[in-house]
Amino acid sequence: MTQRLRGVCRRDAGMVTSEYAMGIIAAVGFALLLYEVVTSGQVKAELQGIVEKALSARM
Template sequence: MYKAVRARLRALVCRARAARRDAGMVTSEYAMGIVAAVAFAVVLYKVVTSGEVGAELQGIVKRALDAQM
């Protein structure tokens, strides 16, 4: 019984160590993630600040403020 428990525990420890080695991103993956996030933010900013979208957002806010309960 003791040997079986010890073997099972050893297998779990080895599996945890293997998972820890591959956990997280490396520096190049962080850099690519940041570049993608910044690109998405720029596109979103351009869309929100465009004339049509800005006018529509102002209309939505105006209708919400003018709404009567």
Template sequence: MYGKARARLRALVRRMRGDRGMVTSEYAVGIVAAVAFAVLLYEVVTSGQVRAELQNIVRRALSART
């Protein structure tokens, strides 16, 4: 029983190793998605309301008494 499970595991590992990585189109889609997320995050962080809230947090942290 143990030998059969081990053989199945080896076969699964061999099949998984057959895919060496992403192809160029997958890299391109990944880069576009990362850039889109970065732009969205930048827009959120630099918006007036979020910027004011972040400044308030920093001010409170710097003026905290220990």
């Protein structure tokens, strides 16, 4: 019983190198897309307006 349980647990030890590589590529692609969106003109202006409004608020 114990050996059977060990065999079942060892079948899925985690991701292999190719899965890590695909995960890293996907994460980098998403980061680049997010960077492009955040640094685009309209979004950048909106974010700057929000920050300026927050900094100029009276307490």
